[in-house]
Amino acid sequence: DQQVKQNSPSLSVQEGRISILNCDYTNSMFDYFLWYKKYPAEGPTFLISISSIKDKNEDGRFTVFLNKSAKHLSLHIVPSQPGDSAVYFCAASGSTLGRLYFGRGTQLTVWP
Amino acid sequence: ETGVTQSPTHLIKTRGQQVTLRCSSQSGHNTVSWYQQALGQGPQFIFQYYREEENGRGNFPPRFSGLQFPNYSSELNVNALELDDSALYLCASSLGTPLNTEAFFGQGTRLTVV
Numbered sequence: 720d721q722q723v724k725q726n727s728p729s730l731s732v733q734e735g736r737i738s739i740l741n742c743d744y745t746n747s748m749f750d751y752f753l754w755y756k757k758y759p760a761e762g763p764t765f766l767i768s769i770s771s772i773k774d775k776n777e778d779g780r781f782t783v784f785l786n787k788s789a790k791h792l793s794l795h796i797v798p799s800q801p802g803d804s805a806v807y808f809c810a811a812s813g814s815t816l817g818r819l820y821f822g823r824g825t826q827l828t829v830w831p
Numbered sequence: 832e833t834g835v836t837q838s839p840t841h842l843i844k845t846r847g848q849q850v851t852l853r854c855s856s857q858s859g860h861n862t863v864s865w866y867q868q869a870l871g872q873g874p875q876f877i878f879q880y881y882r883e884e885e886n887g888r889g890n891f892p893p894r895f896s897g898l899q900f901p902n903y904s905s906e907l908n909v910n911a912l913e914l915d916d917s918a919l920y921l922c923a924s925s926l927g928t929p930l931n932t933e934a935f936f937g938q939g940t941r942l943t944v945v
Contacts, residue, residue, distance in 0.1 A: 753933065755936075761938050761939075762835070762923075762938045762939050763921070765933045765935065808874070818876045818879060819864070819866075819874070819876065819934060821875070822873050823872055824873055
């Protein structure tokens with residue numbers, strides 16, 4: 720049972736434009752959400768997180784939005800750069816769960 | 832650079848064999864989790880260790896077992912390997928539990944079972 724879903728396996732964006740990656744979850748016990756970026760032959764690298772008490776968190780070019788009522792979060796990257804090309808994983812956890820639940824990932828390609 | 836290192840990076844084993852994968856956690860991190868990432872999938876939680884005790888387990892059979900040592904290193908052992916065990920195995924370390932904090936991943940061990 721996939722509790723974290725990334726329904727777009729791939730996204731292609733031109734350099735300089737905005738990239739929007741989406742993630743949905745089903746478990747209302749989740750209260751902490753993270754985005755990881757993964758390059759080939761490397762482990763996932765933490766990118767940005769958000770607690771359920773917030774609806775937005777920004778870090779430079781990266782912003783994560785959380786809509787708890789819709790059980791939806793999104794990662795905005797602006798402006799997108801070719802070096803952002805990677806697989807992006809959405810993950811969720813909860814204070815009573817003690818583990819991360821991952822989506823299947825979205826392959827982002829940023830072309831010049 | 833996450834400070835989490837795994838060894839070996841690649842491994843080929845025969846069905847039925849046993850394998851031990853190793854992880855050195857980031858200094859000071861007392862929680863380590865292991866994940867299995869099959870091709871085209873997101874990482875799936877295998878188990879977590881906190882202060883050398885198992886602290887949660889995912890939907891994996893008992894032939895998947897682990898250890899955590901006082902120096903924060905850890906092992907994942909898999910007995911009676913099956914072809915479906917072929918995957919990228921990731922270890923992640925973090926400070927404290929529950930896991931409402933960033934987990935830092937190693938580069939993974941690519942296991943191929945033939």
